[in-house]
Amino acid sequence: MRKYLSFFRIxxxxxxxxxxxxxxxxxxxxxxxxxxxxxxxxxxxxxxxxFPMEFSQLSSYIWMQQAFLAMFMVWFYDNEIFDHxxxxxxxxxxxxxxxxxxxxxxxNMAIRLSRVVLxxxxxxxxxxxxxxxxxxxxxASLEAALLFPISMLLGFLVMVAFSMLVYISAFYTISPNxxxxxxxxxxxxxAGGVLPIPFFPxxxxxVMYALPFASMQNTPYLIYVGHFAAGDALGGMVMQLFWVxxxxxxxxxxMNRALKKVVVQGG
Amino acid sequence: xxxxxxxxxxxxxxxxxxxxxxxxxxxFRKEYTEIHALQDVSFxxxxxxxxxYIGPNGAGKSSTxxxxxxVLTPDSGECLINxxxxxxxxxxxxxxxxxxxxxxxxxxxDVPVIDSFELIRDIYRVPEEKYRKNLEDLTxxxxxxxxxxxxxxxxxxxxxxxxxxxASLLHDPRILFLDEPTIGLDAVSKIxxxxxxxTINREKGTTVILTTxxxxxxxxxxxxxxxxxxxxxxxxxxxxxxxxRKSTHRTLTVDYVxxxxxxxxxxxxxxxxxxxAEIVLDTEKLSISDAIAHISAAAEVKDISVAGENIDDLVxxxxxxxxx
Numbered sequence: 001m002r003k004y005l006s007f008f009r010i011x012x013x014x015x016x017x018x019x020x021x022x023x024x025x026x027x028x029x030x031x032x033x034x035x036x037x038x039x040x041x042x043x044x045x046x047x048x049x050x051f052p053m054e055f056s057q058l059s060s061y062i063w064m065q066q067a068f069l070a071m072f073m074v075w076f077y078d079n080e081i082f083d084h085x086x087x088x089x090x091x092x093x094x095x096x097x098x099x100x101x102x103x104x105x106x107x108n109m110a111i112r113l114s115r116v117v118l119x120x121x122x123x124x125x126x127x128x129x130x131x132x133x134x135x136x137x138x139x140a141s142l143e144a145a146l147l148f149p150i151s152m153l154l155g156f157l158v159m160v161a162f163s164m165l166v167y168i169s170a171f172y173t174i175s176p177n178x179x180x181x182x183x184x185x186x187x188x189x190x191a192g193g194v195l196p197i198p199f200f201p202x203x204x205x206x207v208m209y210a211l212p213f214a215s216m217q218n219t220p221y222l223i224y225v226g227h228f229a230a231g232d233a234l235g236g237m238v239m240q241l242f243w244v245x246x247x248x249x250x251x252x253x254x255m256n257r258a259l260k261k262v263v264v265q266g267g
Numbered sequence: 268x269x270x271x272x273x274x275x276x277x278x279x280x281x282x283x284x285x286x287x288x289x290x291x292x293x294x295f296r297k298e299y300t301e302i303h304a305l306q307d308v309s310f311x312x313x314x315x316x317x318x319x320y321i322g323p324n325g326a327g328k329s330s331t332x333x334x335x336x337x338v339l340t341p342d343s344g345e346c347l348i349n350x351x352x353x354x355x356x357x358x359x360x361x362x363x364x365x366x367x368x369x370x371x372x373x374x375x376x377d378v379p380v381i382d383s384f385e386l387i388r389d390i391y392r393v394p395e396e397k398y399r400k401n402l403e404d405l406t407x408x409x410x411x412x413x414x415x416x417x418x419x420x421x422x423x424x425x426x427x428x429x430x431x432x433x434a435s436l437l438h439d440p441r442i443l444f445l446d447e448p449t450i451g452l453d454a455v456s457k458i459x460x461x462x463x464x465x466t467i468n469r470e471k472g473t474t475v476i477l478t479t480x481x482x483x484x485x486x487x488x489x490x491x492x493x494x495x496x497x498x499x500x501x502x503x504x505x506x507x508x509x510x511x512r513k514s515t516h517r518t519l520t521v522d523y524v525x526x527x528x529x530x531x532x533x534x535x536x537x538x539x540x541x542x543x544a545e546i547v548l549d550t551e552k553l554s555i556s557d558a559i560a561h562i563s564a565a566a567e568v569k570d571i572s573v574a575g576e577n578i579d580d581l582v583x584x585x586x587x588x589x590x591x
Contacts, residue, residue, distance in 0.1 A: 006389035014377050092373045094338040095366050096390050097358045260340065 015114025070115035140226025274344035319489035425456030
């Protein structure tokens with residue numbers, strides 16, 4: 001266990017070095033969050049009743065999404081891992097007394113969290129100061145406040161477990177770019193990154209909730225803003241737990257198979 | 268103790284002809300060729316030995332190292348290292364080996380080297396006391412005390428390589444694999460690396476297996492050589508054996524006072540000018556001691572040295588002999 005903690009630490013610290021990138025990210029996310037909210041405002045002005053969430057809930061959703069973007073961004077991958085696979089440096093990692101899957105999993109968590117740590121506080125702080133329906137509010141209820149962190153953690157694990165599958169695919173494809181682009185566009189949509197899932201038509205939502213992607217950012221944010229009643233929240237979290245276990249098992253199994261016939265590239 | 272028996276490994280490599288048409292065809296049906304990286308490799312290495320594992324590019328050196336370090340699984344054959352099969356008991360096996368791949372890095376690029384060392388300490392669960400002692404010894408021997416606080420990305424190649432070697436020895440491995448450790452290094456760094464490898468082999472009894480294209484590495488370090496070519500072990504013996512096997516010719520370089528050296532008929536003159544002569548002789552016809560006795564009796568010798576065939580030439584001729 002200690003070795004994985006050390007792994008986490010070294011990657012986390014390395015991630016904290018990039019301060020300028022963090023400031024740039026904060027600026028971008030403000031602009032993006034602000035634009036989204038203004039856009040929704042225009043829609044909401046045409047009639048409140050047609051929408052599944054209140055405007056203030058939606059604002060909170062968007063600001064949470066921006067603040068914790070790095071935890072759930074689907075287009076982000078650790079290029080080092082792809083490099084290791086395609087260039088053959090993975091040889092070093094294979095001759096360590098470690099489980100490669102766990103090592104990469106931890107590394108991914110660390111790099112994403114290091115980005116969030118630098119970015120979330122300023123965004124949340126400013127968004128909290130914005131005037132009422134445009135800013136971020138406190139959790140909808142005590143229940144929401146208690147369930148939200150657990151659901152965040154589960155959603156984060158689902159995200160990382162899923163991205164592990166993309167990393168492992170690089171063993172088979174040499175160039176991981178094709179898989180990445182495909183996965184990114186589909187996933188961003190299905191995870192509620194572009195549009196919160198409650199906004200989708202009634203016939204499509206059940207399908208989306210059955211997929212692992214709804215268990216990433218969607219569940220914790222909907223709990224936070226109070227869109228999920230207590231029962232829905234627990235149901236959503238059971239689903240999250242299911243996907244964490246399923247995706248990790250899938251990833252581990254696939255990785256073991258990949259490593260058996262691995263060809264270390266170059267020299 | 269390392270023992271390999273009849274190890275084979277074949278790779279499948281996708282292949283297509285040049286041109287658009289062939290590329291389009293490859294979209295639907297890929298053609299593969301089989302590359303027999305290792306065919307029937309067997310050898311045995313005892314504890315504390317220092318082995319030079321040589322061979323031309325693509326001969327199968329790296330594949331063998333990867334099999335011995337548990338990274339690759341061979342198609343068939345047996346491999347026992349300290350009583351374990353590397354790819355079956357990977358975790359236990361790698362705890363006892365250290366590996367340096369000269370062309371890759373194990374140090375974390377953007378953090379100080381010492382952080383990488385500490386990570387490696389935790390990965391191998393090296394007890395704190397042992398870690399401190401090893402770190403102290405290694406920093407002193409490799410002279411890296413000053414540079415371990417620098418991020419790896421800012422190190423020169425020579426500095427980095429010394430850190431890489433230190434990193435692979437922090438957990439006191441019984442076997443050290445060095446895959447081209449001196450590649451791209453300048454003369455000073457090469458010598459530092461060689462001296463260090465010699466020291467740990469002598470003092471800690473670490474078994475060292477070294478692959479290299481640098482014949483000076485071989486000459487300076489190893490007593491036993493394994494020559495591999497086209498996936499087969501071609502030669503297994505000492506450097507001296509290899510040298511004598513190949514050639515009985517020696518070159519005598521003599522500095523003397525006088526006009527011209529009086530020679531015996533078995534001696535061939537390559538050069539004789541201003542008191543400096545180079546003479547080639549066949550040791551089967553005339554022994555070196557006889558030749559030296561003759562020369563020193565006939566002239567006042569200031570300096571004399573004997574050189575065998577240059578080891579680079581030796582290896583090239585061996586490669587030729589085996590049609591590599």
